[in-house]
Amino acid sequence: MDRINKWGLLNSLIEIVNNESSDDPHAILAQYFLKNFDRIGRLNVYDLAEECYTSRASIRRFCKSLGYENFVDIKNEFEEYIKESSHYYRNCTDSENYMQLLSSQIYEMTQQINRNIGLQIEEIVTVIHQSKQIVFLVSDIYTRQCTEFQKEMILSGKMTYVVNQQYINANILKQLSAEDLFITISVGGFFAKETLKLVEDLPACKMLLTSNGNEKFRESYDKVFYMSGEEDGRNRSVYHMFGIEYCLEIIYLEYYKRFLK
Structure with missing residues (x-):
């Protein structure tokens, strides 16, 4: 499998x-x-x-x-x-002061995301605002984070769906139109690579949030936003553990500030 x-x-x-x-x-x-x-x-x-x-x-x-x-x-x-x-x-606890190491890694991660995503965050929230509905395509590891974002967006008047395990047969993907926004979450790029054929024919505006610089992604997605340029997906890192949650939080905060406050 x-x-x-x-x-x-x-x-x-x-x-x-x-x-x-x-x-x-x-x-x-x-x-x-x-x-x-x-x-x-x-x-x-x-x-x-x-x-x-x-x-x-x-x-x-x-x-x-x-x-x-x-x-x-x-x-x-x-x-x-x-x-x-x-x-x-094991990598975290190899350090004598693993708490300081982890906090340092998380801080560096947030600064990198701020530099990369922060420069394009207005574009992201504008597309979200203009879309009729949002559909996330994610592997199971990011379902919880996307579901929390989904709740906030629904309470803000924007219908949002999260598709994970059953994406091949998900009816919502078959109903997408050019007015909708489709977002794939794939930090290391493996999930994005494996679902490229599914994504290519979708009529919606397609965004990818990743740290993998695979050029094929630019051919299949309308917008590719990079959290960093260093993750290859082979092993878990702070980007896998905390990066998506942070990205979605700053995106929602910007959306709230611009369109709801």
Whole structure:
């Protein structure tokens, strides 16, 4: 399975345990994965079936409901999660004063974003204001930040949608017109690259918020706004963790100042 939606599996499992009854078969399996992620690599489908009191066929159906062919695919995904997460936190805590290091990195990030996005923020909010509606296309890792922005925009009278996991079949994308604004969020550029074919034929005004300088993005998007020019998407950084939240906050503040105050 292509890892277009990084962290999509983890988010799906958390959503199941948060919303389903604890005795629901899917909730039992989801909870097992979350509690035992650190030893998933050593388990096989027989272990899982025995410990969860279920059948291999039920496990396979559960995996397919999450978008994976089988248990092996989910095992491989969890191994990638552990690698990516540990890389970011190991780098932070290698410093004796990790709090000072993190605050310094966040400060440098905000200054870089202010220099890059700040110079174009009037253009961004003007396009937002002129659009009939806004549609975000994001991987799961940025859904929360975009949903908060969505709430503020809706309360400000601008209908806004957030499309993530089910973007291939999202009806709202099929209904876009030239009066609408379409925004892709992809800090490292991987998600933007994998969804280029989907984006190219959309009739809306298309914006991309990224830190990846891939020239193909300029060919497919009307506007490309760079948070920085240094992220390649291979590993998490402060831009992945905090950059989108900061960008969307200053964009909304500027929108509020210009059109709502």
